Amino acid sequence: MSETKRRPTLADVARLAGVSLGSASRALSVPTQVKPATLEKVQRAVAQLGYIRDGSARALASRRTRTIGAIYPTLNNPIFAHSTHSMQQTLWGQGYQLLIASHEYHIDDELAVIQATLERGIDGLIMVGTDHSEEVFALLHRWRLPYVLTWSTDDSNYPHCVGISNFQAAFDIGREIVAKGHRHVAICGGDPSRNERARGRRNGILAALAENGLSVRPEWFVEAPFSYQGGREGFRRLWEMPERPTAIVFGTDLQAIGGIYEARQLGLRVPRDVSIIGFDGIEEGELMQPSLATVGIPAHEIGRLAAQRMLSLLEGVEVPACTPMEHTILLRESLGKPKR
Amino acid sequence: MSETKRRPTLADVARLAGVSLGSASRALSVPTQVKPATLEKVQRAVAQLGYIRDGSARALASRRTRTIGAIYPTLNNPIFAHSTHSMQQTLWGQGYQLLIASHEYHIDDELAVIQATLERGIDGLIMVGTDHSEEVFALLHRWRLPYVLTWSTDDSNYPHCVGISNFQAAFDIGREIVAKGHRHVAICGGDPSRNERARGRRNGILAALAENGLSVRPEWFVEAPFSYQGGREGFRRLWEMPERPTAIVFGTDLQAIGGIYEARQLGLRVPRDVSIIGFDGIEEGELMQPSLATVGIPAHEIGRLAAQRMLSLLEGVEVPACTPMEHTILLRESLGKPKR
């Protein structure tokens, strides 16, 4: 067995099959355009040589990479993992690959991450959220690159936003919190200035409070990283204040779970001493003791629909503008009545 | 502004900069090989045109894609997410991208997943585990594709295995379980036949028990999916048996956490009524109540070292064969003394 044999090319396949390069190419790309006999000869040669197409050459010649890029703020949150998963499945079924990248919430790196992804070659881009820099949108427009935004529909009139209204979702759970009797509510979330999800969630809660003549003390707006650890820190900071809230609304379940843990570390009982509310609906929240009250986001569906919409865009199929998807209010143990 | 302008090519850059195509290429790829003046002219032209290289063309001409493929059994386990994260960071720093794919434990799909990844174009492949089909290894060999195996060092003499000895890790925690006084131990893990991690973990526990003249009843070997849900099912099945164990060792933390949850649902106290032991050391385990006793795997380090090793392989740098990395025995609340 020759150790110097190169990887077989389509020309090798064509030669072995006794057909032209063009026919071999068509047999693999548009099998309906060749005679069954030709198709079979080519397939036999492919199998015999163990031929695998060269995506780079294909992309260069056809100007399509059959790859979709996806930019996430982080992959360290199971809620995002779920959406990439269904996205991946949907695209794979149509012969597309998903190229995932993340900027770990360094939003200023987003442009560079997108450029690197563009360089790698993608036919379309899926991003999380509607808040992106002007440079990002300018780049996508200049490249005429189809894109789909996910997670939020607030604050954007772009027709391809697959997500929920974070404002409405937060508003809905905010009402439940007030209904339980809470008058002293704190918010621990992310920086709302360049993140429409953080903004929508905060404003939704505020609106629900305002509806009842309530507001949040300025010092009870706490910002913390989107992680278990961030939630622990946020909880601790709030609990060290002279005036303490009876309920804390976190921007994500990750933070809220950290909050529950930290409360326990401080010897507190949830919800007896303090209620804790999350946002996302990750499986881990249900497993906690107490189980986490939160808002469920259809992450799986978001991934699937975003991928489908992207495929439609690439095929030039008309698709109606998106409408907000359904969120779910998950009333669980960590939300209770305030003390006294 | 013309709406028909194509994406600029390197030829456009060269023309605008007043240099040859070759110089422009070198300015971007090997800047040290061009005069500073040339470099600057090219950079200016790049900026002015908003030029982004075409990775496909680059790959085709240079026969290098600067992309590393990574095949995971699933991305639905935070332990894997951590390793891809550090892998990504390490590669990105060296100008490489990571192309991640998973087969969701459908091990028979692995070959197809690898073929699709190969087609997309990669310079090297990183896989989880040492158990792969002969076809997989034959394909990698035929393609002369450098590869690194991760997670396990057991059952393989391939020099590029970045991981721990699952057997030893399980053996170590097995001893702790016996030391607590357990004589009735059950095992709920994955199918050991084509997964050396499941096999090593099971055998390690068995060895620790055997050392003390103990064994596992045949009906106490339970297989369940690697998920919270799988752990719940596994626990329930074991608990419905006429004879019940005093300790259950799960193959992954995901399952163990599901087990703790299910125990609670059944009105049991952990570890008073039953001890539960996991494997992986994910953050969620520590947040549970009771906190999960488990074995910590250096997932982050595995990702980093695997990526580094891959880069060395690509550069032709000599690297010594791997040695097993350190695991950590995490004795926590869910492992206690057996009742009575």
Next chain:
DNA sequence: ATGAAAGCGCTAACAA
């Protein structure tokens, strides 16, 4: 339905 041939945008000899 098939074959021939012209690129796709870039890199890497090779010459100068």
Next chain:
DNA sequence: TTGTTAGCGCTTTCAT
């Protein structure tokens, strides 16, 4: 140090 040029492996007209 720079310019010139021949491909890289494939798709896609255009003829036939």
